[in-house]
Amino acid sequence: MSTLEEENATVSGDIEFRWGRKGRVGKKNPNIQYYESFTYDGVDYFLYDSVYLWSGDQYLPHIGKVIKIYETPRLKKMVKVVWYLRPTEVQKWLKGDHHLNNELLLASGEGNGLSNFNPLETICGKCNVVCQSKDERNPKVSMEELKLSDFVFYQTFDVETCRLSEKFPDKIAGVEVGHFFNPKTKGNHGVIRKSNSSSMCDTDNSSTIVSGVPASSSCENHHSMKSKFQEFEVGNKKSIEADSQSIMLKKRPKLLQEFEVDTKKSIEADSQSIMLKKRPKLDTSVWFKKLPWEDRIQKAHEVGSLVLLENLYHSFTSSEVEEIVLDAFNIKVNAKMIQWSAYSSPHNGQALVIFNSKDEADYAIFELKTRCLVIGAARVVVGSRPSLKEPGNHNTSKYFGHITIDAIKRKLTVEMKNAVSTSHHSQPNTIAFEMAMEWWAQQKMWELCRDALYKKQAEEIAKLKGRLKGSGKK
Amino acid sequence: MDPSAEEKYAAFQEKVKKSIHIDNLSPQVTEAVLKSALGQFGKVTAVHLIPTYFTSGNVCALVEMESAKQAEEIVAEMGDSPLMVSGMPRPVRAQKAKVEMFEDRPKKHERRIVCRWMDPTHPSFELAKKIKNLTKRHAAEAQYLMEQELADEQKLHNQQNETLQANYEKYKLIDGAQGDGALKRLAGYYGTTLDDC
Numbered sequence: 001m002s003t004l005e006e007e008n009a010t011v012s013g014d015i016e017f018r019w020g021r022k023g024r025v026g027k028k029n030p031n032i033q034y035y036e037s038f039t040y041d042g043v044d045y046f047l048y049d050s051v052y053l054w055s056g057d058q059y060l061p062h063i064g065k066v067i068k069i070y071e072t073p074r075l076k077k078m079v080k081v082v083w084y085l086r087p088t089e090v091q092k093w094l095k096g097d098h099h100l101n102n103e104l105l106l107a108s109g110e111g112n113g114l115s116n117f118n119p120l121e122t123i124c125g126k127c128n129v130v131c132q133s134k135d136e137r138n139p140k141v142s143m144e145e146l147k148l149s150d151f152v153f154y155q156t157f158d159v160e161t162c163r164l165s166e167k168f169p170d171k172i173a174g175v176e177v178g179h180f181f182n183p184k185t186k187g188n189h190g191v192i193r194k195s196n197s198s199s200m201c202d203t204d205n206s207s208t209i210v211s212g213v214p215a216s217s218s219c220e221n222h223h224s225m226k227s228k229f230q231e232f233e234v235g236n237k238k239s240i241e242a243d244s245q246s247i248m249l250k251k252r253p254k255l256l257q258e259f260e261v262d263t264k265k266s267i268e269a270d271s272q273s274i275m276l277k278k279r280p281k282l283d284t285s286v287w288f289k290k291l292p293w294e295d296r297i298q299k300a301h302e303v304g305s306l307v308l309l310e311n312l313y314h315s316f317t318s319s320e321v322e323e324i325v326l327d328a329f330n331i332k333v334n335a336k337m338i339q340w341s342a343y344s345s346p347h348n349g350q351a352l353v354i355f356n357s358k359d360e361a362d363y364a365i366f367e368l369k370t371r372c373l374v375i376g377a378a379r380v381v382v383g384s385r386p387s388l389k390e391p392g393n394h395n396t397s398k399y400f401g402h403i404t405i406d407a408i409k410r411k412l413t414v415e416m417k418n419a420v421s422t423s424h425h426s427q428p429n430t431i432a433f434e435m436a437m438e439w440w441a442q443q444k445m446w447e448l449c450r451d452a453l454y455k456k457q458a459e460e461i462a463k464l465k466g467r468l469k470g471s472g473k474k
Numbered sequence: 475m476d477p478s479a480e481e482k483y484a485a486f487q488e489k490v491k492k493s494i495h496i497d498n499l500s501p502q503v504t505e506a507v508l509k510s511a512l513g514q515f516g517k518v519t520a521v522h523l524i525p526t527y528f529t530s531g532n533v534c535a536l537v538e539m540e541s542a543k544q545a546e547e548i549v550a551e552m553g554d555s556p557l558m559v560s561g562m563p564r565p566v567r568a569q570k571a572k573v574e575m576f577e578d579r580p581k582k583h584e585r586r587i588v589c590r591w592m593d594p595t596h597p598s599f600e601l602a603k604k605i606k607n608l609t610k611r612h613a614a615e616a617q618y619l620m621e622q623e624l625a626d627e628q629k630l631h632n633q634q635n636e637t638l639q640a641n642y643e644k645y646k647l648i649d650g651a652q653g654d655g656a657l658k659r660l661a662g663y664y665g666t667t668l669d670d671c
Contacts, residue, residue: 311609340574372592372602380605400631402561435563436556446623
């Protein structure tokens with residue numbers, strides 16, 4: 001059953017809604033009233049704004065540009081959006097092109113995936129999307145505007161041919177392309193308060209998660225969203241169990257208690273505050289372009305805000321580590337799992353975490369030292385300040401095994417030097433081959449040594465783990 | 475529209491299968507060099523040098539080939555005969571890539587990571603502390619092992635270098651002697667014939 005039987009949401013008092021400027025009436029059906037703006041949950045939206053849209057089963061909100069706003073004769077509020085595609089969504093056709101973290105692709109062409117009609121209630125926030133196309137019809141943006149933007153785009157993705165292009169057609173979905181470029185006059189509606197939009201999305205996130213069962217129709221592109229007040233009619237406890245997406249197990253018991261005790265209004269507030277922390281993805285700091293990791297780690301190391309976490313599970317991803325730190329310390333950080341190499345211990349997953357200040361790092365290390373942070377059954381996290389190698393010292397890092405004969409080297413012509421410098425597959429009857437064999441033998445010996453060490457360590461760990469599981473309560 | 479987490483992960487697993495982890499590389503190796511080196515064996519889709527943050531880091535890289543089959547064949551071949559990149563004679567080592575070797579990997583599935591704080595008042599606190607200390611000790615052991623291995627490598631390098639230089643000198647001597655006719659005179663002196671050397 002459609003969720004939109006809520007008529008005017010102001011009645012329920014949950015989400016405030018007000019129509020703004022009226023537009024024309026429908027050409028074919030004069031009972032359809034078009035609008036040029038509306039206010040939803042305290043935010044003003046205008047035609048041709050870029051917005052976030054949320055459907056119950058997504059991990060991240062969709063982003064689209066509103067090209068039509070209207071109300072049907074049955075008082076259903078609808079919007080037509082042209083989609084901004086995330087590069088990951090169309091990875092299949094991109095063939096490994098490099099895309100920035102906050103880059104989007106504007107859908108163009110005709111067919112499935114270009115645009116959709118959605119209930120207005122699926123909108124959960126405004127989004128600042130800036131166009132960086134070099135097209136002459138596109139006004140350029142200043143550095144300030146770029147910095148304030150949430151996303152950028154400069155390419156279109158034709159949904160019919162599945163191709164990227166930097167060319168913009170004259171019309172997309174029947175709308176003049178000028179509306180897709182940056183607005184000519186920088187009105188207020190182009191820039192939004194970030195915190196407002198993120199909290200918007202969070203509240204809607206909480207509502208969809210609590211409800212558990214989205215009322216999606218069969219067509220895969222059609223989105224729908226549960227209105228806030230409706231899901232509280234569904235059994236609260238049941239819907240929490242049904243939610244398999246949540247990671248913050250610790251927060252869950254608190255939520256349950258809240259539901260039993262409080263009224264509906266305060267549940268909203270609580271779930272809002274809890275879920276806010278859960279969604280670092282919508283936080284603005286993620287959207288700015290960042291320095292490459294090496295630089296950031298060096299900087300953090302100099303400042304003293306770099307921490308090495310050990311004894312993690314190797315299977316963690318960097319974002320999971322960030323969530324763990326968020327859960328344990330309530331601090332948003334950036335983390336990177338150290339990639340597994342031939343020398344890595346299978347028992348010890350490591351991650352480098354950049355805190356926001358030296359004090360935070362000190363605090364985290366102190367907490368990890370004095371108390372014990374236990375992950376899973378028995379992984380106790382160890383925190384320390386790592387000793388990194390000096391930057392730019394690449395040539396002096398020790399590498400043994402490449403030998404040259406100086407006299408011969410001098411005689412080599414440039415070509416020969418280049419030829420030798422790439423690679424060489426040795427034949428059995430050369431000295432080089434024999435020497436390579438010596439290297440192999442040594443390598444193998446050390447590999448066996450390492451395996452033996454790790455095996456012994458595994459036994460020691462298993463012993464302690466067994467004791468912990470047996471004695472302690474979970 | 476958005477590929478589900480499973481799809482993303484499945485695609486990622488495909489990529490892992492096509493990839494090779496190579497280490498024991500010289501720090502002077504660049505991505506281009508690796509690409510041409512492995513390009514002899516098949517089509518290379520991507521090369522990615524893994525950054526090392528710690529001292530005594532082993533330079534390693536992830537190379538993605540066109541197909542999983544190519545990747546397997548290369549790993550097998552590199553195991554049979556040594557491939558040397560950017561210098562001789564130390565060969566590089568190759569193994570099939572693992573999921574954890576990759577930097578930006580998608581989550582396998584939405585899972586709950588349960589983490590909790592244990593206060594000193596908790597009965598198992600001492601045990602947890604022991605586990606922490608064990609981890610530190612293990613890390614130190616592994617570090618020690620690595621240092622020993624590095625020392626061994628240095629020894630072998632020096633040893634091979636000496637031998638090679640000495641051999642080279644010997645050959646040079648013989649060549650030189652041949653060149654300036656000394657050998658011929660010696661042969662004549664001793665009454666032996668000189669085979670073509």
